[in-house]
Each structure stands twice: as C-alpha cells, then as structure tokens.
Amino acid sequence: MLIVQKYGGSSVGDAQRIKRVAERIAGVKNEGHDLVVVVSAMGDTTDHLIELVKSVTSSPGEREMDMVLSTGEQVSIALLAMAVKDRGLDAISMTGSQAGIYTDGVHTKARIREIQCDRVKGELAAGKVVIVAGFQGLNGTGDITTLGRGGSDTTAVALAIALGADLCEIYTDVDGVYTADPRVVKNARKLETISYDEMLELAHLGAQVLHPRSVELAKIYKIKLQVRNSFNHNPGTIVKEENDMEKSMVVTGVAHDLNVARIGLFDVPDRPGIAWKVFRALAGEHINVDMIIQSAMRNGINDISFTVATTDLQKALTVMEKIKDDVGFSGYTWDDGIAKVSIVGAGMATNPGVAARMFEALARRNINLEMISTSEIRISCIIKADQALEAVGALHDTFGLADGAEN
Ligand code: ADP
Ligand code: ASP
Ligand code: MG
Numbered sequence: 001m002l003i004v005q006k007y008g009g010s011s012v013g014d015a016q017r018i019k020r021v022a023e024r025i026a027g028v029k030n031e032g033h034d035l036v037v038v039v040s041a042m043g044d045t046t047d048h049l050i051e052l053v054k055s056v057t058s059s060p061g062e063r064e065m066d067m068v069l070s071t072g073e074q075v076s077i078a079l080l081a082m083a084v085k086d087r088g089l090d091a092i093s094m095t096g097s098q099a100g101i102y103t104d105g106v107h108t109k110a111r112i113r114e115i116q117c118d119r120v121k122g123e124l125a126a127g128k129v130v131i132v133a134g135f136q137g138l139n140g141t142g143d144i145t146t147l148g149r150g151g152s153d154t155t156a157v158a159l160a161i162a163l164g165a166d167l168c169e170i171y172t173d174v175d176g177v178y179t180a181d182p183r184v185v186k187n188a189r190k191l192e193t194i195s196y197d198e199m200l201e202l203a204h205l206g207a208q209v210l211h212p213r214s215v216e217l218a219k220i221y222k223i224k225l226q227v228r229n230s231f232n233h234n235p236g237t238i239v240k241e242e243n244d245m246e247k248s249m250v251v252t253g254v255a256h257d258l259n260v261a262r263i264g265l266f267d268v269p270d271r272p273g274i275a276w277k278v279f280r281a282l283a284g285e286h287i288n289v290d291m292i293i294q295s296a297m298r299n300g301i302n303d304i305s306f307t308v309a310t311t312d313l314q315k316a317l318t319v320m321e322k323i324k325d326d327v328g329f330s331g332y333t334w335d336d337g338i339a340k341v342s343i344v345g346a347g348m349a350t351n352p353g354v355a356a357r358m359f360e361a362l363a364r365r366n367i368n369l370e371m372i373s374t375s376e377i378r379i380s381c382i383i384k385a386d387q388a389l390e391a392v393g394a395l396h397d398t399f400g401l402a403d404g405a406e407n
Pocket of ligand 3: 008208
C-alpha cells in the first residue's frame with residue numbers, strides 16, 4: 001500500500017516526540033508499505049514566528065510573511081528525516097517546492113493548483129520514506145506561499161490524490177473527530193465515522209481538527225481519510241462518503257469559532273449594485289465574508305453587517321475606509337468580541353424544530369443571538385465571545401451528544 005501520513009505540530013513538538021514519530025514510521029515501513037509523511041512545524045513554532053514578525057513590524061507584507069512562516073516546517077522535516085535514518089531506514093526531506101507543490105499567488109492563503117510529483121515518486125521507488133513540509137508551496141513566479149493556518153492537512157490530502165495513495169492518515173493530539181472540541185466539552189464522544197459533508201461543515205465552522213480544504217479535496221477525489229492520535233494506537237475516525245449510523249442523528253456535532261469579527265455599515269444607500277461594490281472590494285483583497293445581514297430599508301437607506309475572520313479584520317477595515325465615499329455609507333463599526341457557535345447534522349434537513357431547540361437552549365442560559373444563518377445541515381449563531389464555551393456545552397447537552405443515542 002502507499003500511505004500518506006500527516007503529523008501535526010504537537011505530534012512533533014520536541015525531540016522525544018520526533019523520535020516517537022520516527023519509530024511509528026519505521027513500523028509502517030517495515031510492514032512493507034510505501035510512505036510519504038507530511039509534517040507541520042514543531043509545537044507552537046508558527047505562532048512564535050508570527051509573534052516575532054509582529055515584534056519587528058506591524059505591516060510585514062504577505063510575501064515576506066510567507067518567507068518566515070515556511071521556515072518552521074523546514075526544521076521539522078529535516079529533523080524527522082534524520083530520526084528515521086537513525087532507525088536504519090532511508091529517508092529524504094523535501095520542502096513544498098522540492099516536492100513539486102505549486103499554488104496560486106495568494107500569499108498566506110494560497111490554494112494548491114497542481115503537484116508535479118515525479119521527484120517524490122522517484123524517491124519512493126528508490127525505497128525512501130519521503131518527508132514533505134506541510135503548509136507550503138511555490139507560486140507562478142517561484143516565490144514561497146503558505147496555505148493558511150492548519151494547511152498541512154491539505155498538503156497531505158493533495159499529495160495522496162496526486163500520488164494515488166490508498167489511504168491518508170492525519171495524526172494529531174486527540175483520538176479522532178469528536179462531537180465537540182474535546183478540550184472544551186469533557187464528555188464529547190469520538191465518532192467512529194463521519195461523512196465528508198458533515199466534516200466539511202464542522203471544519204469550516206471552527207473544528208480545527210481538519211483544515212477545511214483538506215476535507216473538500218478528500219470529498220471530491222473520494223480519498224479515504226482517517227484522523228488518529230499519534231500518541232496511541234486507537235482506531236480513530238474515518239471520514240467517508242456515507243454514514244448510515246449517524247443519519248439517524250439529527251445533530252452530529254457542535255463547533256465554535258472565536259476567529260470571527262463583525263463589521264457594520266451605517267446608512268447604506270438602497271440601490272442596485274451597492275452590495276456588489278462592497279463585497280467585490282473585499283473579495284479583491286481575498287477576504288472571505290461569512291454571514292451578511294441587511295436591515296429593513298427606511299427612507300432609502302439600510303444598515304448592512306457582515307462577519308469576517310478576526311485575522312482579516314484590519315485589512316477589511318482598510319477596505320471600508322477606501323470605499324466609504326464611493327459607496328456612500330455614513331460610517332462603520334466593528335466588534336471582535338464575538339464568536340460563532342454551530343450545530344451540524346445530516347438529519348437536520350428532514351427534522352423540523354431543530355432551530356427552536358437550539359435557540360431555547362441558548363435562551364435558557366441568557367445568551368443573546370446577534371446573527372443567525374442556516375444551511376440544510378447546519379445552524380450557526382453569532383453570540384458574545386465570552387459565552388461561547390458555555391453555549392457549546394449547552395448545545396452538546398441539549399442534543400444528547402455524549403451518549404450517542406438518537407437525538
Ligand atoms: P495538529 O497540530 O495536529 O494539526 P490541531 O490543533 O490543528 O492539531 O487540531 C487538533 C485539535 O482540534 C484538538 O486538539 C482539539 O482541541 C481541536 N478540535 C476542535 N474541534 C474538534 C473536534 N470536533 N474533534 C476533535 N478535535 C477538535
Ligand atoms: N504550521 C502551520 C500552522 O501552525 C500549518 C499546520 O500546522 O498545519 O498553522
Ligand atoms: Mg491542524
């Protein structure tokens with residue numbers, strides 16, 4: 001079998017852990033499998049690199065940011081290759097560019113366009129364990145790009161697709177995908193399986209266990225994806241197409257996201273083309289907009305509010321300042337003290353009353369809903385950030401997610 005494994009930051013957090021991962025790799029290789037291993041930067045290295053940048057400048061520029069951010073993974077791949085070699089196996093480390101990973105030009109949020117994997121295939125054929133830096137690639141002009149925080153998962157799935165791998169295993173610091181973040185909800189339950197669609201929603205809604213684009217790619221190319229704990233040999237969670245068992249569950253999981261900020265525009269003229277101008281300007285800066293609410297029109301003007309990632313807030317405010325006069329709104333506010341809590345479940349589409357149960361659970365805890373949005377398989381609410389964890393616990397209880405019975 002050809003297996004792609006990915007080890008996250010905590011799994012390679014120190015020398016001891018790198019050696020343990022090398023042992024695990026040796027075990028798989030000695031069973032006769034071919035192995036490509038994608039690695040993240042050690043521990044909190046990426047966070048520290050960002051802090052370091054901030055201590056030098058408040059406007060680093062995204063190209064230079066990527067130059068700094070990509071260094072973390074370069075250290076971990078080389079150390080892991082050395083540790084694997086120490087176990088008598090042949091291994092080679094490769095940066096994104098050496099592995100032929102090409103992306104678009106959007107620094108800090110690049111998307112993989114193609115992988116030219118001849119070199120990786122050659123090294124595999126020569127019997128080596130190939131260890132690839134996650135989270136990075138090369139754009140059309142030969143500059144280093146990064147894929148967005150948590151992007152190593154996407155490197156792994158993209159490599160699994162390009163190489164026609166039989167399996168992609170994501171190793172992290174929890175046993176699999178749970179009904180809620182196990183660090184927040186103590187009685188969260190590990191799911192044996194979850195559908196691509198539900199996992200995609202959870203990932204987009206803040207469950208950081210998988211990078212959303214890794215799930216997107218796995219779904220399109222039907223890659224068998226497994227989330228496992230690098231610290232034990234438990235079976236983990238399989239992400240796959242259908243999920244008969246979980247279908248009877250109205251709600252499969254709860255997610256929360258603290259990386260959310262709201263911008264409100266006042267006195268926006270109520271004319272065709274106004275929303276287009278605002279959101280085109282944001283899209284032009286590669287800023288994703290999530291929820292959008294427009295108030296009822298009074299005297300030919302509206303208020304419009306929308307949410308962006310907190311990490312994009314400053315950039316979005318600069319855009320608002322730039323377009324204010326042209327679009328003709330009188331002013332704007334922002335709030336980064338908010339969070340999004342969501343429930344996700346494939347059974348929701350056919351079960352009325354789920355929203356009411358969610359809103360009741362939050363109301364009983366005096367949690368105010370500032371914005372609401374829904375899709376067929378999810379409901380999300382914007383609430384105050386300091387109530388987010390309480391809300392997650394309340395929703396997990398209300399839908400009985402700890403025991404796994406029908407809800
Ligand atoms: P890695 O460094 O291995 O990529 P991440 O920190 O990116 O690890 O993702 C793993 C973390 O995701 C877990 O430690 C857990 O706290 C968090 N998490 C959030 N939601 C979930 C969930 N529904 N299931 C499992 N883990 C979750
Ligand atoms: N090291 C990067 C990050 O911390 C990528 C990853 O871990 O997936 O976001
Ligand atoms: Mg991650």
